Amino acid sequence: SYRKGGYHAVRIGDPFSGGRYIAQRKLGWGQFSTVWLAFDTLSSVHTPLSLSLSVSFNLIRDRTTFHIQSIPKFSTNYVALKIQKSAQQFAQAALHEIEFLSAAADGDLQNTKCVVRLIDHFKHAGPNGQHLCMVLEFLGDSLLRLIRYNRYKGLKLDRVREICRCILTGLDYLHRELGMIHSDLKPENILLVSTIDPGKDPVRSGLTPLLEKPEGNANGGGGSSTMNLIEKKLKRRAKRAVAKISERRVSMVGGALGEEASSKSERSLDGIDMRCKVVDFGNACWADKQFAEEIQTRQYRAPEVILKSGYSFSVDMWSFGCTAFELVTGDMLFAPKEGNGYGEDEDHLALMMELLGKMPRKIAIGGARSKDYFDRHGDLKRIRRLKYWPLDRLLVDKYKLPEGEAKEFAEFLSPVLEFAPEKRPTAQQCLEHPWMNVVSTQNDADNVESQVRNLKIKG
Ligand code: ADP
Ligand code: MG
Numbered sequence: 001s002y003r004k005g006g007y008h009a010v011r012i013g014d015p016f017s018g019g020r021y022i023a024q025r026k027l028g029w030g031q032f033s034t035v036w037l038a039f040d041t042l043s044s045v046h047t048p049l050s051l052s053l054s055v056s057f058n059l060i061r062d063r064t065t066f067h068i069q070s071i072p073k074f075s076t077n078y079v080a081l082k083i084q085k086s087a088q089q090f091a092q093a094a095l096h097e098i099e100f101l102s103a104a105a106d107g108d109l110q111n112t113k114c115v116v117r118l119i120d121h122f123k124h125a126g127p128n129g130q131h132l133c134m135v136l137e138f139l140g141d142s143l144l145r146l147i148r149y150n151r152y153k154g155l156k157l158d159r160v161r162e163i164c165r166c167i168l169t170g171l172d173y174l175h176r177e178l179g180m181i182h183s184d185l186k187p188e189n190i191l192l193v194s195t196i197d198p199g200k201d202p203v204r205s206g207l208t209p210l211l212e213k214p215e216g217n218a219n220g221g222g223g224s225s226t227m228n229l230i231e232k233k234l235k236r237r238a239k240r241a242v243a244k245i246s247e248r249r250v251s252m253v254g255g256a257l258g259e260e261a262s263s264k265s266e267r268s269l270d271g272i273d274m275r276c277k278v279v280d281f282g283n284a285c286w287a288d289k290q291f292a293e294e295i296q297t298r299q300y301r302a303p304e305v306i307l308k309s310g311y312s313f314s315v316d317m318w319s320f321g322c323t324a325f326e327l328v329t330g331d332m333l334f335a336p337k338e339g340n341g342y343g344e345d346e347d348h349l350a351l352m353m354e355l356l357g358k359m360p361r362k363i364a365i366g367g368a369r370s371k372d373y374f375d376r377h378g379d380l381k382r383i384r385r386l387k388y389w390p391l392d393r394l395l396v397d398k399y400k401l402p403e404g405e406a407k408e409f410a411e412f413l414s415p416v417l418e419f420a421p422e423k424r425p426t427a428q429q430c431l432e433h434p435w436m437n438v439v440s441t442q443n444d445a446d447n448v449e450s451q452v453r454n455l456k457i458k459g
Pocket of ligand 2 (some may be wrong): 028188189280
């Protein structure tokens with residue numbers, strides 16, 4: 001797909017947007033784009049040197065105004081450059097994504113709402129055509145990689161809670177403040193943010209010389225010739241950094257999951273405060289202006305989308321529920337497959353009912369596609385015998401969670417997986433749920449349990 005209308009081929013060191021961004025290393029790719037780590041030469045030039053020890057400033061441009069945004073240093077030096085394929089339909093999709101990312105950035109000046117930040121966007125002409133490029137804040141590995149890194153064994157509940165808090169904060173913002181539905185929430189589209197202090201991190205502090213005080217420039221302002229000098233110097237350094245930068249360093253800057261670390265035990269995650277952000281707004285829509293009937297990635301798709309009964313914000317809550325389960329267990333909640341005499345959709349509905357009980361008849365028969373899967377009693381047409389295995393039992397029997405933990409987590413998750421979309425809690429309500437606000441750690445709970453046991457034995 002590196003041909004006319006397709007991906008833009010990038011070589012390390014390639015300049016973008018008049019030399020502002022220098023490509024460093026490929027971070028990932030999607031159907032429509034490749035994503036590159038890039039060095040932003042301008043962000044450091046514009047850093048007032050007197051302030052560079054604590055914060056730096058970065059210009060966030062949208063169509064009409066400039067916002068000045070203070071964000072921690074280092075994160076300003078490196079950005080993620082998403083380069084869209086050039087054909088008309090991909091350009092259209094990029095413009096769509098830019099619309100939603102801009103709206104999200106405009107409403108979140110403090111950059112605290114757990115949504116990836118759009119820093120800049122521009123067009124880049126290459127041999128395969130004009131490519132729309134998005135400059136995003138540089139984030140770490142995805143939750144999918146975190147799950148893999150943990151060898152699909154699931155994460156500790158306290159860690160899941162931290163991650164869920166970020167996802168819910170992001171969703172609450174998108175839903176309540178912006179009226180936006182993400183429509184493709186899944187572990188792959190949630191990226192980790194590093195909270196390691198770069199000053200204390202030897203791997204990352206290798207980047208500090210880039211902020212060194214340039215000669216003959218006392219206050220960081222300086223005339224244009226000084227600026228040129230700084231710029232040249234920065235570009236030279238950026239090129240040298242290319243050679244030095246390693247997979248490990250990149251992973252440290254973003255998340256914490258270098259290839260090297262993945263051979264080690266789960267314990268290497270200890271002490272890392274997990275935070276994350278929602279990314280990939282390529283499928284987002286406004287609740288009052290929807291574009292597509294079929295949304296969401298299969299395994300995270302809500303029942304009302306399969307049945308074509310109309311949808312709203314609560315489809316994201318369904319996907320959130322599927323994601324939270326996957327974080328706890330390492331397994332996808334629903335992995336439907338086509339079978340003998342039935343399709344993927346019907347299997348999906350069967351899996352849902354095996355976990356959550358029979359779908360209320362009114363909901364089952366209420367969608368435009370209902371007749372394809374359900375008879376008039378609300379029973380599946382082709383899959384007759386369902387094996388009911390409720391969530392709390394599944395968590396105990398299959399995933400070996402302690403009874404108490406399983407019960408509490410199931411109490412949190414079950415309402416999110418309500419068949420009736422309007423009965424699902426909002427992101428805001430989830431944030432207020434007791435499970436999200438557990439103070440005592442599992443150790444304390446274990447202690448309490450063993451104390452109770454001891455008392456019983458003594459008694
Ligand atoms: P697509 O819309 O084509 O799926 P995404 O926006 O999901 O593209 O990006 C594709 C991949 O690029 C992601 O899965 C991730 O690995 C990487 N990526 C995207 N945005 C960032 C970012 N801000 N920081 C770091 N990596 C990113
Ligand atoms: Mg994606």
